[in-house]
Amino acid sequence: MSRNDVSLIAIANAAGVSQMTVSRALSNKPGVSRARREEILRIAAEMGYVVNRTEQKSSSRRSHVIGLVTAELHNPFVSELVAGVGRAARTAGYELLVYSLVEPDQPPLPRVIKLMQQVIDGIIALLPYEHSYLEVLADARVPIITVDQYGRFVRFPSIAADSYAGACMAVRHLLGLGHRRIAFLTGDERLASAQDRHRAYLDTLTQAGIAIDPQLIIPGNYSLPRGQSAVKTLLTLPDRPTAVFAANDMSAIGVVAGLREAGLRLPDEMSVIGFDDIPGAAQCHPALTTIRQPIQQMGRSAVNTLLALIAGLEAASPQIVLPTELVVRASTGVPM
Amino acid sequence: MSRNDVSLIAIANAAGVSQMTVSRALSNKPGVSRARREEILRIAAEMGYVVNRTEQKSSSRRSHVIGLVTAELHNPFVSELVAGVGRAARTAGYELLVYSLVEPDQPPLPRVIKLMQQVIDGIIALLPYEHSYLEVLADARVPIITVDQYGRFVRFPSIAADSYAGACMAVRHLLGLGHRRIAFLTGDERLASAQDRHRAYLDTLTQAGIAIDPQLIIPGNYSLPRGQSAVKTLLTLPDRPTAVFAANDMSAIGVVAGLREAGLRLPDEMSVIGFDDIPGAAQCHPALTTIRQPIQQMGRSAVNTLLALIAGLEAASPQIVLPTELVVRASTGVPM
Numbered sequence: 001m002s003r004n005d006v007s008l009i010a011i012a013n014a015a016g017v018s019q020m021t022v023s024r025a026l027s028n029k030p031g032v033s034r035a036r037r038e039e040i041l042r043i044a045a046e047m048g049y050v051v052n053r054t055e056q057k058s059s060s061r062r063s064h065v066i067g068l069v070t071a072e073l074h075n076p077f078v079s080e081l082v083a084g085v086g087r088a089a090r091t092a093g094y095e096l097l098v099y100s101l102v103e104p105d106q107p108p109l110p111r112v113i114k115l116m117q118q119v120i121d122g123i124i125a126l127l128p129y130e131h132s133y134l135e136v137l138a139d140a141r142v143p144i145i146t147v148d149q150y151g152r153f154v155r156f157p158s159i160a161a162d163s164y165a166g167a168c169m170a171v172r173h174l175l176g177l178g179h180r181r182i183a184f185l186t187g188d189e190r191l192a193s194a195q196d197r198h199r200a201y202l203d204t205l206t207q208a209g210i211a212i213d214p215q216l217i218i219p220g221n222y223s224l225p226r227g228q229s230a231v232k233t234l235l236t237l238p239d240r241p242t243a244v245f246a247a248n249d250m251s252a253i254g255v256v257a258g259l260r261e262a263g264l265r266l267p268d269e270m271s272v273i274g275f276d277d278i279p280g281a282a283q284c285h286p287a288l289t290t291i292r293q294p295i296q297q298m299g300r301s302a303v304n305t306l307l308a309l310i311a312g313l314e315a316a317s318p319q320i321v322l323p324t325e326l327v328v329r330a331s332t333g334v335p336m
Numbered sequence: 337m338s339r340n341d342v343s344l345i346a347i348a349n350a351a352g353v354s355q356m357t358v359s360r361a362l363s364n365k366p367g368v369s370r371a372r373r374e375e376i377l378r379i380a381a382e383m384g385y386v387v388n389r390t391e392q393k394s395s396s397r398r399s400h401v402i403g404l405v406t407a408e409l410h411n412p413f414v415s416e417l418v419a420g421v422g423r424a425a426r427t428a429g430y431e432l433l434v435y436s437l438v439e440p441d442q443p444p445l446p447r448v449i450k451l452m453q454q455v456i457d458g459i460i461a462l463l464p465y466e467h468s469y470l471e472v473l474a475d476a477r478v479p480i481i482t483v484d485q486y487g488r489f490v491r492f493p494s495i496a497a498d499s500y501a502g503a504c505m506a507v508r509h510l511l512g513l514g515h516r517r518i519a520f521l522t523g524d525e526r527l528a529s530a531q532d533r534h535r536a537y538l539d540t541l542t543q544a545g546i547a548i549d550p551q552l553i554i555p556g557n558y559s560l561p562r563g564q565s566a567v568k569t570l571l572t573l574p575d576r577p578t579a580v581f582a583a584n585d586m587s588a589i590g591v592v593a594g595l596r597e598a599g600l601r602l603p604d605e606m607s608v609i610g611f612d613d614i615p616g617a618a619q620c621h622p623a624l625t626t627i628r629q630p631i632q633q634m635g636r637s638a639v640n641t642l643l644a645l646i647a648g649l650e651a652a653s654p655q656i657v658l659p660t661e662l663v664v665r666a667s668t669g670v671p672m
Contacts, residue, residue, distance in 0.1 A: 074416070119452065
């Protein structure tokens with residue numbers, strides 16, 4: 001959904017108010033109660049609306065630069081998300097300054113956060129591990145939101161895709177093709193996204209009346225090499241599965257590479273589904289069936305929510321969870 | 337070469353001075369002439385030496401944050417290079433703040449450069465197009481170096497890999513396998529790297545006594561889709577080539593995908609070689625033979641050179657050109 005698709009009329013309809021009220025709320029003009037403004041902003045953010053530059057409250061104190069703190073640019077999903085945030089920021093008349101940590105589990109340095117705050121209006125945090133936030137970001141004097149990390153940081157509003165519902169879709173897709181022995185390669189279980197996808201795998205199989213076989217659950221860490229090495233475990237199981245759900249695309253691409261090296265034909269001898277829809281998923285051979293995270297929309301919602309906070313509004317909803325979708329390509333099929 | 341591999345002794349030997357002199361030069365202490373210090377710094381940078389935190393001149397005015405201005409994070413080669421710069425900066429006790437442009441050919445905004453300068457000690461510019469620099473960076477009040485863009489910006493010291501020599505190696509590899517009809521998929525010819533690789537293709541064939549066939553030179557733009565679409569042109573040529581040199585890995589991966597879609601067996605029916613050695617090159621099927629740019633070393637040299645400038649030294653050599661290497665994988669072989 002492009003920004004132009006979301007008109008004031010649509011927001012007004014969804015919020016049950018007039019277009020004028022929406023316009024006032026978005027531009028932070030008087031005449032709208034605080035509660036109503038928050039509600040309208042929340043609805044607008046959910047609809048992927050980016051505050052237009054001309055609608056923003058002008059303030060000479062603002063730099064119109066957003067800080068983005070991220071654990072690792074060097075990861076296809078993260079770099080897609082950063083690009084999405086950058087495009088949304090630019091559309092709203094903002095630029096991005098990115099502070100990228102060298103080690104994903106390193107906390108941001110307080111001195112750098114402090115320096116950044118001299119020149120930015122707010123922070124989007126894209127940090128996977130909870131301890132990264134403690135102490136450092138709590139002291140920030142500018143608004144903060146988190147992306148791709150939900151259910152934990154009640155202190156900060158957050159934007160994420162629905163990992164649980166997406167993973168349910170992935171498993172249901174395999175069930176629908178006739179698979180009954182479905183392996184699961186877990187993600188990094190320290191992360192909420194990995195926990196949600198794991199829970200969805202267990203719940204969906206259970207709801208389908210299929211008993212959980214712990215042998216089919218292989219510990220992963222969202223990385224390509226771990227996906228590749230998981231294939232050994234998969235192929236030595238006494239009762240081999242016919243399909244694998246890998247908790248993200250990187251590890252799914254590793255599984256595909258490992259299976260091909262072992263001489264298996266995909267999807268005839270094994271179906272593989274991933275999660276994220278990074279660019280590499282479509283380029284993989286066979287092209288990877290996956291669950292698409294709405295990266296563009298996550299970027300827009302993140303920027304919009306942050307701009308609302310910068311404008312002095314409180315986020316009415318502490319969490320925005322965006323829907324995912326199934327993208328069927330060539331790596332899944334009916335079992336032989 | 338890791339930082340620990342480069343000892344003061346090695347630098348002292350290369351520079352023909354004592355270890356003490358190297359130590360004084362690196363730590364910007366008195367007792368070394370300006371000319372000699374510059375020479376030692378240049379040699380140290382060429383050897384991949386990163387100035388150790390404890391050896392730096394301490395200055396309360398420094399933030400120990402480097403600014404990196406880049407045209408597009410959303411590109412595997414660039415994101416590798418940014419990660420390499422980040423690791424080298426961290427090793428030297430510096431952090432990175434990245435200003436990433438949304439459109440690769442957009443010039444950086446003067447207001448953002450101005451803001452950044454409030455909190456950084458120097459700028460590493462990773463901008464492909466010349467016009468990006470004019471006006472904006474020329475006004476900078478902190479030291480600037482450029483990476484991956486050489487032979488143009490005499491105003492700024494630069495670090496780059498040797499595109500010309502690397503491309504000669506690529507063509508010689510194909511000649512050595514027995515190929516005589518070798519196609520070339522060009523890069524973005526606005527860039528010095530693309531021009532150098534093109535020139536190397538022409539020179540190497542000419543030196544081998546092979547007449548240039550203009551039909552075998554296909555215009556590309558360093559992108560995967562252009563590589564994929566170039567396959568149509570390749571396969572409709574009356575006298576089909578037996579090998580393709582694509583000016584970078586992204587477009588080479590596109591050529592491989594296109595050839596496979598067309599049903600060709602690689603490398604038997606067509607050899608493909610790329611340039612860069614991005615992570616996707618090894619993951620491609622068949623794994624891509626390519627020319628490796630020394631990304632880690634480029635990062636270290638960039639950081640080291642910039643830290644020397646920050647310490648008040650002038651770069652003795654305006655350009656550092658680092659060597660590339662041939663990485664032979666499965667996408668090249670003898671012609672059938």
